[in-house]
Amino acid sequence: MKFVDEAFIDVAAGDGGNGCVSFRHEKFKEFGGPNGGDGGRGGHVFLVADVNLNTLVDFRFSRRHEAKRGQHGMGSDMFGAAGEDVTLKVPVGTIISDAETGDVLYELLVPDEVITLARGGDGGFGNLRFKSAINRAPRQKTLGHPGERKSLKLELKVLADVGLLGMPNAGKSTLITAVSNARPKIADYPFTTLHPNLGVVRVGPEQSFVIADIPGLIEGASEGAGLGHLFLRHLQRTRLLLHVIDMAPFDDSVDPVAQAKAIVGELKKYDKALFDKPRWLVLNKLDMVAKDDRAALVKDFVKRLRWKGPVFEISALTREGCEPLIQAIFRHVEAEQKAAQPPVDVDPRFDEARETPAPEDRND
Incomplete structure (x- = not known):
């Protein structure tokens, strides 16, 4: 459809x-x-x-x-x-x-x-x-x-707890396929995703959250370039944004830090409230980086980006690191939901009843 x-x-x-x-x-x-x-x-x-x-x-x-x-x-x-x-x-x-x-x-x-x-x-x-x-x-x-x-x-505007953000071909569709029941189109070329995809992530019995994947953003998206600007509105109701970064681009001249800064800049231009939402870094495609080089690569990336928030190292293709990410997301969403619930007013008479000692505990 x-x-x-x-x-x-x-x-x-x-x-x-x-x-x-x-x-x-x-x-x-x-x-x-x-x-x-x-x-x-x-x-x-x-x-x-x-x-x-x-x-x-x-x-x-x-x-x-x-x-x-x-x-x-x-x-x-x-x-x-x-x-x-x-x-x-x-x-x-x-x-x-x-x-x-x-x-x-x-x-x-x-x-x-x-x-x-x-x-x-x-x-x-x-x-x-x-x-x-x-x-x-x-x-x-x-x-x-x-x-x-x-x-x-x-x-x-789709209702989702978590939104995926990133450049085309960053692995967002692969990630939503790995962690949820969504089955978007996946291919080895950019702009595979042409419309938002929603997936339900099951954490446990009666424990789940909804994740949304939108088409990838490019520089100039806030002025109408590419496809992502058409669907940025679908991220405005999310509780958390996952900024997915391609840590092993095919073109060696592509700098992941420059791409990440470009996405953040477009986000700020489009909507300040969306920019201020909680945002986590998800460093993807680390399976394509030698294990001995991963730590240095991640450290250098975070330092150059001057990132202070949470960072997750994953491979959506092999599902390495996906489980800790899912658990952290669920805890965050659950905390946000509890904080959003209005406080329940308790009749002070019930408090007095609880403070009244039982007959057998009274010192007659």
């Missing part, structure tokens, strides 16, 4: 049905009175977050979504039926904004969360509503109210 993370749609709720002017026409009832019913409500347009979706491709070629209008009122005190509602499904993590002003209207972060995109118009009143002691035969009615109409932009 093609990955689409941006779409524009037009939604239109149904108009309300018109009220009816009608009078009773029954035998032996000369003055039957009014019996025109109200019009029905127009259909609403709802949006629901579906955990089974991971792309907005359904909206790429289906732009307009319109609910049914309400049925008109009828005689014999019959009210019109409400218009049929329309329910649209989007992936969890979708942002809905006004297409004209750019203002963010909604953000769906909870599975099965439902919002009302456009409300249907109320139905008009029939002449039954206008009957009174001084107006026995009203001929008034009102028209149905129009439904809401909106032009919206849908933008998907």
Whole structure:
């Protein structure tokens, strides 16, 4: 399935049905009175977050979504039926904004969360509503109210705990394949990854986290160069960034330190908040470096980069060093989740009850 993370749609709720002017026409009832019913409500347009979706491709070629209008009122005190509602499904993590002003209207972060995109118009009143002691035969009615109409932009930001960052061909896809259930395309040429890939990493029973791999960045990405700038938004909701470095490039003239600095610079230009996220260095492809030379190579790299944060030495191909990395990531994500949870308010009466000694412990 093609990955689409941006779409524009037009939604239109149904108009309300018109009220009816009608009078009773029954035998032996000369003055039957009014019996025109109200019009029905127009259909609403709802949006629901579906955990089974991971792309907005359904909206790429289906732009307009319109609910049914309400049925008109009828005689014999019959009210019109409400218009049929329309329910649209989007992936969890979708942002809905006004297409004209750019203002963010909604953000769906909870599975099965439902919002009302456009409300249907109320139905008009029939002449039954206008009957009174001084107006026995009203001929008034009102028209149905129009439904809401909106032009919206849908933008998907995937929900992942960890994001992979790095140059093309740094081994990000190989790493996500080694540690998770994701199976992205892997080849020996740059720009193999053309869209984000999500994988679930199982650490133990009921212990897991989600990792995201985006297309590789190149220098100038913040100005639109390459493909990675199109998907940097998917890293904005992550708790941790893993900066994957190719420590054994095919071209001897390529300097891993210069590449690492270029990525950090592009990250800062794109979004300061994204730059400030916790970021770890993952030095990859060390299986292609002689064991006797690894320590000196890593030490020289860290010194030249002036890196103060965590450093992990791995080989995604042979999975060497991957297990310690996974365990460290899980501990970090677990700590972040606990810190984000709101404190639980405890009734002070329960504290007093715990401090009260049991009867057998009292000194009577």
